Amino acid sequence: MPELPEVETIRCGIEPFIKGRQVSRVVVRTPRLRWPIPVDLASQMCGRTVQDVERRAKYLLLRTEAGTLLIHLGMSGYLRVLEQPQAPGKHDHADIEFSGGICLRLNDVRRFGALLWLDGDPAQHPLLAGLGPEPLSEELTGDYLYQRSRGRRLAVKPFIMDSKVVVGVGNIYASEALFRAGIDPARAAGRISLVRYRRLAEAIRQVLREAITAGGTTLRDFSDQDGRPGYFAQQLQVYGRGGEPCSVCGQAIVKIQLGQRSTYFCRQCQR
Template sequence: MPELPEVEVTRRGLMPLLGAEVSEVIIRQPALRWPIPAQLPGLLQGQRLLGLSRRGKYIVADFEPGSLILHLGMSGRLCLLERDQPAEKHDHFDLHFKDGRVMRLRDPRRFGAVLWAGQQPEQHVLLKVLGPEPLDDSFTGEMLYQAIRTRSSPIKTVIMDSHLVVGVGNIYASESLFRAAIHPQTPARSLSLAQCQRLVAEIKATLQAALQAGGSSLRDFFGADGNPGYFQQTYFVYGRDGEACRQCGSAILNLRLGQRSTFYCPFCQPAN
């Protein structure tokens, strides 16, 4: 699934569309994770794209009548194309603009979303429950320390909880915990303030490094311009089970936490 860096890379790739006027809305397959609202053509035709922001793994596209919420799901992409590029089998939704460009949702597994959020997108049911952005100043080691005082679940599953902090998915949770030298099974409430401060710093550093590399291209992800990301080439642990740790040479191990594969180094991330 595309995580925060991949969604942010997608958003940035769509920024050239700001100010463009919608000429046509095409819904080819409305049956995504939630049905695409049938009234979108009437709402958006003739409207200019006023803003593009991101909240967690959601992209919010602002128009004068209200905002559109877009989610890439498990395998989706938002592509910036020219109008003469024909639609393919898994192309479900288009925004055509008067200047000839098209924003197209391509989603083979149809777990993505195109939803109407009206004038207050921050109050939409999917957005209002989200925790702070990990790259914002409000996400600090002290905040994390206080938030997990009563949580006995493994720290890896806790930092993937979008109610606590958004956008730290499976890849970047594993990578951040390695960088912070914290075993993924460590009960969250047992972390010290110093460990929380180190973990927050490494979450921020990992996400920033991924953004600079264009995100991670695993299976389906490409940016809006069709280019892949390269962060996967520098992973310390994710997907590297059985390979040598880049720091100590020990074999990277894989365990299941919360039904997700979790990768770690037993030497660099010793269990408590």
């Protein structure tokens, strides 16, 4: 699944092509994704100009003067920018065409993504209203995590992966941040000190910033034949390295299942 850094990379990739352009045509080939694409999407969008391309959690928001297109890429989706006409493939479910011949094409093999039209304030939509703070914002602090964790027996890794607590900390990035903060991912969230939560908040920011930078540097041309950014191109210290030596102490990285997710950590460095 595309995580926050990948979605941010996509946002940065498509923004120069579509911001300020007017929608000329909308083609929907597969209306039934995770949620049905609105039947009136074309009439809502045609003639509208994209004023901003934003991200909230893992959702992309294409804001116009009359409403907002919410895009979610689900488990396998991605967007491509086409500057020349190209025949759609089997899983190319929708095109948004713009002035100047630009086309934004949604490909989603598993069809778990979404294209939804929102009237009014997007922040009030049910998909967005209950989300926690952005991890790169000033709202995410160690003090905030400490207060939210009091009395919680839930392990700290699923705690920071809860989008109601903080958005965008996926499985890979949670493992990496906890390693940097020196925190055992299975430790109860309510038993971690304020000092350690302050360290963890900073580690989350560092890992995500590095991942965004890595995605950006591997994205040579968002309108190329493939169109996929280079996911997870950053150097991972624990995730996927079960049995390999820890880069700090040399002990073997351990792999466990935690909250039905693969979790990697160092028993020596993380307490």
